[in-house]
Amino acid sequence: MGNLNAVRNELRRRRQAIAGMLRQQKSAAAAQYAQQFLAQLSQAQHIGVFLSLPEEIDTSVLVDTLWRQKKSLYLPVVKEKQAALAWREYRRDTVLIKDIFGIATPSDASAEWQGDFDVVLVPLVGVDVKGNRLGMGGGFYDRTFADKIRGHRPWLIGFAYECQLIDHIQRRDWDVPLDALATDAQLLHFI
Numbered sequence: 001m002g003n004l005n006a007v008r009n010e011l012r013r014r015r016q017a018i019a020g021m022l023r024q025q026k027s028a029a030a031a032q033y034a035q036q037f038l039a040q041l042s043q044a045q046h047i048g049v050f051l052s053l054p055e056e057i058d059t060s061v062l063v064d065t066l067w068r069q070k071k072s073l074y075l076p077v078v079k080e081k082q083a084a085l086a087w088r089e090y091r092r093d094t095v096l097i098k099d100i101f102g103i104a105t106p107s108d109a110s111a112e113w114q115g116d117f118d119v120v121l122v123p124l125v126g127v128d129v130k131g132n133r134l135g136m137g138g139g140f141y142d143r144t145f146a147d148k149i150r151g152h153r154p155w156l157i158g159f160a161y162e163c164q165l166i167d168h169i170q171r172r173d174w175d176v177p178l179d180a181l182a183t184d185a186q187l188l189h190f191i
Contacts, residue, residue: 007134007169011126014163016055026161026184027058034062034121034182037157037189044118048074048087048154051096051104056123057161057184067092074113076140077105084144087113117154120145122178124158128169131178131190133158145176151191155179162186 018026038044047066052058066073074087078099088094088106096104122141126134135141145156158178162185171177181188 004134004137004170007166008125008137011134011164011166012055015057015125015161018057018161018163023058028061029184030057030159030161030182031059031062031065033184033187034157034159035065036187037155037180037182038066038119041119041155044071044155046072046074046113046115046118048076048117048120049090050076050121050123050159052123053103057159059121059159062121062159063090074117075105076144077112078103078138078140081138082143084146085140087117089113119155119157122156122158124160124164124178126164126166126169127158127160127178127181128166129188130168130171131158131181131188132169132171132175133178134169139174142174142176146174148176150177150179157182 049059049063063073073090075090076085077088078101079086088108089111090106095107097107099105124133124135156178158181160183162183165183177190179191
């Protein structure tokens with residue numbers, strides 16, 4: 001695919017075309033593949049997740065499963081546009097507010113997580129067959145995990161529709177690749 005903006009636009013168009021019952025079915029299938037990955041990491045307790053935007057694959061089934069498994073979940077918080085993400089604990093009773101981009105995030109700043117993650121579920125616009133991720137363009141996940149060594153904690157697992165998987169994304173020096181990808185059709189390991 002061509003330049004990054006054109007690639008983003010095409011991939012966003014693809015995922016926007018998935019709605020209603022089809023979105024629910026594909027999201028549930030992807031959640032099962034994500035659970036396969038997590039089952040390999042039975043000791044994983046602290047997991048970063050994200051709440052889906054309307055055009056993204058729905059994370060709610062996976063989040064509910066993780067809560068039932070008594071995992072500790074955390075949501076990203078954008079505090080500043082050029083900073084790394086902060087993370088706050090996310091429980092069933094967590095009160096959510098909108099961040100500077102209008103994304104739901106926990107309101108309680110005292111619940112900010114300072115520890116290490118075992119796994120982080122990562123949103124994406126696109127990903128290639130080597131685990132190179134294309135995000136929305138803000139660089140938040142790349143800044144947050146800039147020191148991550150591939151194949152080591154925290155395990156970064158992309159969560160997306162199969163139609164977001166493409167052959168090649170030009171990796172830039174600051175891009176942080178994924179360790180795995182769960183889609184509605186498969187689980188891919190990149191390590």
